[in-house]
Amino acid sequence: MLLEVKDLVAGYDGSRVLNGVNLSLDTGESVAVLGRNGVGKTTLMESIMGLVRPSSGQVLINGIDLARKPPSALAKAGVGIVPQGRRVFASLTVEEHLLISARKRGEWTVKSVMELMPRLGERRTNLGSQLSGGEQQMLAIGRALVGNPKLLVLDEPSDGLAPAVVGQVGDVLTRLRSTGLAVLIVEQDLRLAFDVAERVLVMQKGEIVHSSSTAEFRADGKRAHALLGVG
Amino acid sequence: MDWFVANSVTMVNGIALGAVLFIVAIGLSLVFGTMDVLNLAHGSIALIGAYVGVAVLGGGASSALSFAAVLVAALVGLLAGVLLAVLTTSVRDHLRQAMLTLGVAMIVGDLLLMVFGGDVKTVPPPPALAGSVPFLGAPYPVYRLVLIGVGLVVGIGLWLLLEKTTIGAVVRATVNDRGMVEAIGVRTRLVLAGVFGGGAALAAVGGLIASPLMGAQPGNDNLMLVYALVIVVIGGLGSLKGAAVGALLVGEVQTVGVALLSGYASFLMFAVMAAILLIKPAGLLPSKHGHGGGH
Amino acid sequence: MSTINNEKTTVDPGTKTPAPRHAVRGGGRRRWLGLLLAVVALLVLASVPLWLSPYPVTMLSRILAFALLVVSVDLLTGYTGLPTLGQVAYFGAGAYAAGLTGIYLTTNAFVQMVVGTLVAAALALVTGIVAVRTKGFVFLMVTLAITELAHKQAEAMALTGGSNGLSGIPGISILPGGEPIALVGYLYWWVLFVFALGVALSVILVRSPMGRSMRGIRDGEERMRAIGRRTFMVKLVAFTFAGSLAGMAGTAWTAQARFVSPGDMAFALAAIALLSVVFGGAGTIWGPIVAAAIVILIRDEIGAIADGRGGMILGFVFVLAVFLLPRGIAGLSRRRAAAVGPTPIAGEGDEL
Amino acid sequence: GGSLGGGSGGSGGTSGSVKIGLSVPKSGTYAALGKDMEQGFKLYLTQNDNKLGGKTVQLVETDEGNGPQTGIPATERLVTQDQVSAVVGLVNSATASGLANTFNQNKVPLIVANAGSDKLVDTPSDYIWRTSFTNGGVNAPMGAKVKEEIGSGSVYLLGSDYAAGKEQVGGFKKAFTAAGGKVAGEEYTPPFGATTDWQPYLNNVRNSGAKAVYVFYAGSEAVGFVKQFKQFLGGTGIKLYGSGFLTEGSVLDAQGDAANGVQTSLHYSDQLDNPKNKEFVKAYSDAYKTSPTVYSVQAYDAANVLAEALKKADGTTGEAIGAAIGKVGQIDSPRGTWSFNAQHDPDQKYYLREVRVVDGKRVNAVVEELKAG
Amino acid sequence: MSEALLKLEGVSLHYGSLKAVDDVSFEVERGARHALIGPNGAGKSTLFSVIGGARKATAGTITFNGQDITAESESTRARAGLVRTFQHSSLFLNMSVLDNVALAVEGFEGRPWRFFPSPRADRKIRERTMEHLTNVGLADRAGELCGNLSHGERRQLEVGMVLACNPTMVLFDEPAAGMSAAETHRFMDLIESLPADVTVLIVEHDLDLVFRLAQSVSVLAAGRLIAHGSPAEVREDEAVKVAYLGESEGAEPLFYSGGSDVA
Numbered sequence A: 001m002l003l004e005v006k007d008l009v010a011g012y013d014g015s016r017v018l019n020g021v022n023l024s025l026d027t028g029e030s031v032a033v034l035g036r037n038g039v040g041k042t043t044l045m046e047s048i049m050g051l052v053r054p055s056s057g058q059v060l061i062n063g064i065d066l067a068r069k070p071p072s073a074l075a076k077a078g079v080g081i082v083p084q085g086r087r088v089f090a091s092l093t094v095e096e097h098l099l100i101s102a103r104k105r106g107e108w109t110v111k112s113v114m115e116l117m118p119r120l121g122e123r124r125t126n127l128g129s130q131l132s133g134g135e136q137q138m139l140a141i142g143r144a145l146v147g148n149p150k151l152l153v154l155d156e157p158s159d160g161l162a163p164a165v166v167g168q169v170g171d172v173l174t175r176l177r178s179t180g181l182a183v184l185i186v187e188q189d190l191r192l193a194f195d196v197a198e199r200v201l202v203m204q205k206g207e208i209v210h211s212s213s214t215a216e217f218r219a220d221g222k223r224a225h226a227l228l229g230v231g
Numbered sequence B: 001m002d003w004f005v006a007n008s009v010t011m012v013n014g015i016a017l018g019a020v021l022f023i024v025a026i027g028l029s030l031v032f033g034t035m036d037v038l039n040l041a042h043g044s045i046a047l048i049g050a051y052v053g054v055a056v057l058g059g060g061a062s063s064a065l066s067f068a069a070v071l072v073a074a075l076v077g078l079l080a081g082v083l084l085a086v087l088t089t090s091v092r093d094h095l096r097q098a099m100l101t102l103g104v105a106m107i108v109g110d111l112l113l114m115v116f117g118g119d120v121k122t123v124p125p126p127p128a129l130a131g132s133v134p135f136l137g138a139p140y141p142v143y144r145l146v147l148i149g150v151g152l153v154v155g156i157g158l159w160l161l162l163e164k165t166t167i168g169a170v171v172r173a174t175v176n177d178r179g180m181v182e183a184i185g186v187r188t189r190l191v192l193a194g195v196f197g198g199g200a201a202l203a204a205v206g207g208l209i210a211s212p213l214m215g216a217q218p219g220n221d222n223l224m225l226v227y228a229l230v231i232v233v234i235g236g237l238g239s240l241k242g243a244a245v246g247a248l249l250v251g252e253v254q255t256v257g258v259a260l261l262s263g264y265a266s267f268l269m270f271a272v273m274a275a276i277l278l279i280k281p282a283g284l285l286p287s288k289h290g291h292g293g294g295h
Numbered sequence C: 001m002s003t004i005n006n007e008k009t010t011v012d013p014g015t016k017t018p019a020p021r022h023a024v025r026g027g028g029r030r031r032w033l034g035l036l037l038a039v040v041a042l043l044v045l046a047s048v049p050l051w052l053s054p055y056p057v058t059m060l061s062r063i064l065a066f067a068l069l070v071v072s073v074d075l076l077t078g079y080t081g082l083p084t085l086g087q088v089a090y091f092g093a094g095a096y097a098a099g100l101t102g103i104y105l106t107t108n109a110f111v112q113m114v115v116g117t118l119v120a121a122a123l124a125l126v127t128g129i130v131a132v133r134t135k136g137f138v139f140l141m142v143t144l145a146i147t148e149l150a151h152k153q154a155e156a157m158a159l160t161g162g163s164n165g166l167s168g169i170p171g172i173s174i175l176p177g178g179e180p181i182a183l184v185g186y187l188y189w190w191v192l193f194v195f196a197l198g199v200a201l202s203v204i205l206v207r208s209p210m211g212r213s214m215r216g217i218r219d220g221e222e223r224m225r226a227i228g229r230r231t232f233m234v235k236l237v238a239f240t241f242a243g244s245l246a247g248m249a250g251t252a253w254t255a256q257a258r259f260v261s262p263g264d265m266a267f268a269l270a271a272i273a274l275l276s277v278v279f280g281g282a283g284t285i286w287g288p289i290v291a292a293a294i295v296i297l298i299r300d301e302i303g304a305i306a307d308g309r310g311g312m313i314l315g316f317v318f319v320l321a322v323f324l325l326p327r328g329i330a331g332l333s334r335r336r337a338a339a340v341g342p343t344p345i346a347g348e349g350d351e352l
Numbered sequence D: 001g002g003s004l005g006g007g008s009g010g011s012g013g014t015s016g017s018v019k020i021g022l023s024v025p026k027s028g029t030y031a032a033l034g035k036d037m038e039q040g041f042k043l044y045l046t047q048n049d050n051k052l053g054g055k056t057v058q059l060v061e062t063d064e065g066n067g068p069q070t071g072i073p074a075t076e077r078l079v080t081q082d083q084v085s086a087v088v089g090l091v092n093s094a095t096a097s098g099l100a101n102t103f104n105q106n107k108v109p110l111i112v113a114n115a116g117s118d119k120l121v122d123t124p125s126d127y128i129w130r131t132s133f134t135n136g137g138v139n140a141p142m143g144a145k146v147k148e149e150i151g152s153g154s155v156y157l158l159g160s161d162y163a164a165g166k167e168q169v170g171g172f173k174k175a176f177t178a179a180g181g182k183v184a185g186e187e188y189t190p191p192f193g194a195t196t197d198w199q200p201y202l203n204n205v206r207n208s209g210a211k212a213v214y215v216f217y218a219g220s221e222a223v224g225f226v227k228q229f230k231q232f233l234g235g236t237g238i239k240l241y242g243s244g245f246l247t248e249g250s251v252l253d254a255q256g257d258a259a260n261g262v263q264t265s266l267h268y269s270d271q272l273d274n275p276k277n278k279e280f281v282k283a284y285s286d287a288y289k290t291s292p293t294v295y296s297v298q299a300y301d302a303a304n305v306l307a308e309a310l311k312k313a314d315g316t317t318g319e320a321i322g323a324a325i326g327k328v329g330q331i332d333s334p335r336g337t338w339s340f341n342a343q344h345d346p347d348q349k350y351y352l353r354e355v356r357v358v359d360g361k362r363v364n365a366v367v368e369e370l371k372a373g
Numbered sequence E: 001m002s003e004a005l006l007k008l009e010g011v012s013l014h015y016g017s018l019k020a021v022d023d024v025s026f027e028v029e030r031g032a033r034h035a036l037i038g039p040n041g042a043g044k045s046t047l048f049s050v051i052g053g054a055r056k057a058t059a060g061t062i063t064f065n066g067q068d069i070t071a072e073s074e075s076t077r078a079r080a081g082l083v084r085t086f087q088h089s090s091l092f093l094n095m096s097v098l099d100n101v102a103l104a105v106e107g108f109e110g111r112p113w114r115f116f117p118s119p120r121a122d123r124k125i126r127e128r129t130m131e132h133l134t135n136v137g138l139a140d141r142a143g144e145l146c147g148n149l150s151h152g153e154r155r156q157l158e159v160g161m162v163l164a165c166n167p168t169m170v171l172f173d174e175p176a177a178g179m180s181a182a183e184t185h186r187f188m189d190l191i192e193s194l195p196a197d198v199t200v201l202i203v204e205h206d207l208d209l210v211f212r213l214a215q216s217v218s219v220l221a222a223g224r225l226i227a228h229g230s231p232a233e234v235r236e237d238e239a240v241k242v243a244y245l246g247e248s249e250g251a252e253p254l255f256y257s258g259g260s261d262v263a
């Protein structure tokens, strides 16, 4: 197993947001995590990455427990993240973002990322704070890619992207999957989530309450709506 | 024109003073601009540097000893900086940083008083630079002329390091979002310690090379801190060029300015600072990288 | 840099968190409890001259005057998000004005207080027009400049006695034409009266809509503009009010010391006043007051007998406080903890 | 307890002993000065079996610190809390003026052992005395002397920009111009360590064509100034005169060669050739491994004054001691005998001193006794 | 056709050589539900900043409610009823959710300078505030510190806050970004339930939302207005298809059975 999360409990200042989450992901697999606002999706992603320190439980990468290690340890173990809210560096240029993130050799280089998203090339010298929302999102994705991760964690990557670009992101992610990259994605745009993921998890109140294949999930719209709290 | 001739030496002298102040101030600016820590113990580190001079060169200077003093000061500064970095990592709020570092400054000030006493101590310049040369019609100390060169070298070196290598970018990114830098695989603790250590080493060396001019004594820590704060804010926070311009300006204000308006000498520096901030609140040459983020 | 307050009171999504009563005041038991505590504290303070000898009472007068100065710093730093080193300028202005009034005009304490407060207010208004255009670290430095310039002016002026200070101030009298008070206990009562008045006004201010606007500026000035607020005016009013309060504290200082020196408007005093706010918990009233007392006790009481190690002891206290009291003294009480927020000096940080 | 009663005054300690307060800076800019004073005062006590006028001394010490903010509460504490019978010390003039009320009200005498502001109090009282000097007084004798030395040339005046600096330089200026001297320029530099570079002022001096410079600087400013004077005006033949604090105490070592030949006026030098001083210097050097300074002598004399007063006093209350100080008459001091004048300041001799190297040691050699200004 | 509430004539904003907004003119009628769409970096947010007053246009005039507001400050515009939301939430993180909205309510309904306590006025403000919070579904989070809210919750609060400003016209910058389907639905209901005289200008990439809410749509690309019209017209516009929509649009139903109207 590339990633195994066992009984993960995490929260903020003593209060719990995640109440024992379990999930696993194999090389080349892709999983979507869905759920309403505030159920703890971001907290889950960030505690996998080490950005939030779990209070108990394990985060195993290739069988080694890296829970409570600094995020850099996870990055080195091959996890890359596109965080919610983008978190681009306000005072770095686009190019600098990519340069400092390109720490592992691999398919993705500064050049190939700029080819993938030409807009980033056009804005090469803009500071992070001088990008439009969508440009920032592209940059966040590019930043994760140049690290050549084995597991890509995406927290609402379509947030703020124009439909055409969302489509492109979907295409890119699908292509990445075929190169053996594992993808863990949180997404509100169901179309994108379904395009990318072969398995769907649904979270409610800090727990995973549903797990099925994407096709299975899509087969029963009523149940899906109930799970996602729509209607 | 007469006035100009009569004061030309004073102007050069202002540049020399500016050069020393630049080396001290740039450390503060770097640590604040890049690490986002307002280090009010910065002046204390400069004073430690001066006392390193007293300890190493107190018995008489030689070229070798002077060189050794610079190394020792840099090393002591580095250690002090790393220590401060460790202390401040978990303290993100500026006011609490101020309380922490000012507390440290108070402790260091008293410790130095205990070890070195309250008397003013002087530090000799390296013997090779101790003399004067005729300069614009009057004798002028060689040492001060050399300081101008040192300031230039330090300034250019830092500029190359920060703007022409990715090290500078990593450092700036660490200020913006520490967690995210970790997430791209950088040990931010090392970055923090490095920048803080480097800034403090500059302060210590700056304090050392300023000591032949200013002596070493209790109270110089505050003096240096205030100079550095004023320079950094005049020039623009976190901006290398800003610090250089600020230091030169303060150097000239404190020399030519006071020679011209000696009756207002005490008021000049702060009045100039207030005036500049009124017109340009972000300082003369604000860092192009901005501060704190855009939207 | 993120200014997100990581303190979390309730997190369980879906759990009902009732609105705290003090958020938008609608009465409530807590308010009465607070009022009760304040009244008890006041009564205890008022009884002090009856059972304490002159020296501690003098010390306490000094503490009260300084604490009022600290509250004025807090109004700007803790509530409005404007870290300041400038309040001592108005403190000094009030102190000198009261002293000069005492020497040349009248010994009447009320007159001295009003004159000192008004002089400080006028000075704060004029300098505030300049200062509140800036924020964060720049504001800090502009206020430092105000303090330094005022300090140098006091040192240079013959009227204020220059660097030797203004001495020969007669004792205050309370009733018109009454005898000057010489006894420490009565002086103390006067200082306590001024202190209580100042603190009461401050508490009313921070709980008023005006106080909420101040906090709004602390947390997001841009946003305040976007919802239609004239932030410049809010800041200017806050600045002038805080300046007057500092001036009022200055008059109390003069009343008990009968001597003013440029050191009363110097950087050193400004620094410990600002640190007292941080130590006590910026954005609360009672925390900084307690901190002010501790700081003065260490400086004047322990420092005097510690063979010159007063500074070092104070330094250790500050350093320890950073680590042991992450939300200041006020953080020891959970109830007000929510009001304590970090104040960025660099201008507000924002997540991207 | 209770603070609504009248001022208490020094209770005086138990019979046979007396409680004395010593308030000198132990921290801050003046810590070095405070140390000299403390040592001078304690030397007297050691020499006299810890007794003053036959009474065993309980010494209560405090830290005057940097200024009135710390000095006033610390000293007030000695009076109102520790209830001492007299207080010795005070470096800072503002602190001393700020405390005058407290001492008068509590009827406890204060013997100022340094602070030199020309007018410490408006009206002399039994409770305020001074064993040191007045700022003007130190420099006035130099007026005629410098005029005599430089003849028709002019003098440039420089000093630290605060009350003491102006009074010191002013004392000289008044006597100098009265003697017909010409002033080429007069500038006051930012005080309290804020000035570290005198090049701009020295440049002005050079441009003014003055033949000599008269200055008041003390502590670190004295060091910085003297060294830079040598650097920038060393070869020009412009002479340097000043108030004795320019070269007094530890600053002289720090100034090094640059100080050679500087002439100053002061009421003391450890080189004074009189038996009392010889004995004092030896005892002091033996005890503290360093030479005494004018600050040590001022505090030493304060102890002497207290001893004399306690001999004459009727009991050990502050009131009794205060009254007795008025009657002590001549004080036999290492600086030569002196007595209090009507202002309660010392009526004393001043000496012209020149920095010379004697037996391999840099000292303030005594050139002559100056005529009163 | 009634007179336009907001009128832009030749508005431009340049960042150096980059023309972020380039000679844009259009009108929004009183009570309209108008959408502004366009690719990433087209200049939508920048245009919002110019309309809202946070940035000054390099050229052009802006008329609101018959008055030229080109030179007015942001707060003046807000008081005149022109209020915007931010693409990146900028809330008062150290204040409670309640205080956040109360600040807005107070600015318009209370006397924000009030210094002395008045329980009556306080109660009124509190009631109004809770009303707004209920509308955006945050009533039960009123006492929470704003900094503790999740991303989506902050977006909801953002909406609550502008509505509390008693706006004549609201500018929404990607209000639904980050909202889950459930929250998006509630948001749409909320906008639909706004009084008809509140004008809405909205930037959004969620086209389902745009096409459900908007009566008219303007399309911005590279700083210029490239199309304008009813949702149906815009959807069919070739230029828009190329610049914005891409190909992936609605090829397959989201769910194979039951309620595919969602998301």
Ligand SMILES: Nc1ncnc2c1ncn2[C@@H]1O[C@H](COP(=O)(O)OP(=O)(O)OP(=O)(O)O)[C@@H](O)[C@H]1O
Binding pocket: A012, A017, A035, A036, A037, A038, A039, A040, A041, A042, A043, A044, A084, C004, C005, C006, C007, C008, C011, C012, C013, E147, E148, E149, E150, E151, E152, E153, E178, E180
């Ligand atoms: N920094 C924080 N401090 C305290 N509480 C937080 C913090 N961040 C999130 N929370 C709380 O934790 C809970 C889960 O938040 P989280 O961001 O994980 O939700 P989410 O599922 O990602 O929601 P969304 O879809 O809105 O992004 C929320 O109730 C939120 O209020």
Ligand SMILES: Nc1ncnc2c1ncn2[C@@H]1O[C@H](COP(=O)(O)OP(=O)(O)OP(=O)(O)O)[C@@H](O)[C@H]1O
Binding pocket: A123, A126, A129, A130, A131, A132, A133, A134, A135, A160, A162, E015, E018, E020, E038, E039, E040, E041, E042, E043, E044, E045, E046, E047, E087
């Ligand atoms: N401060 C700035 N300096 C230089 N260029 C900037 C600055 N701010 C924005 N830009 C550029 O201006 C263009 C318009 O940005 P804007 O934020 O208005 O786009 P947008 O239409 O809102 O895009 P999105 O849909 O992605 O949010 C972008 O290309 C951006 O890179």
Ligand SMILES: [Mg+2]
Binding pocket: A041, A042, A043, A084, A155, E150, E151
């Ligand atoms: Mg989330």
Ligand SMILES: [Mg+2]
Binding pocket: A132, A133, A134, E044, E045, E046, E087
């Ligand atoms: Mg946008």
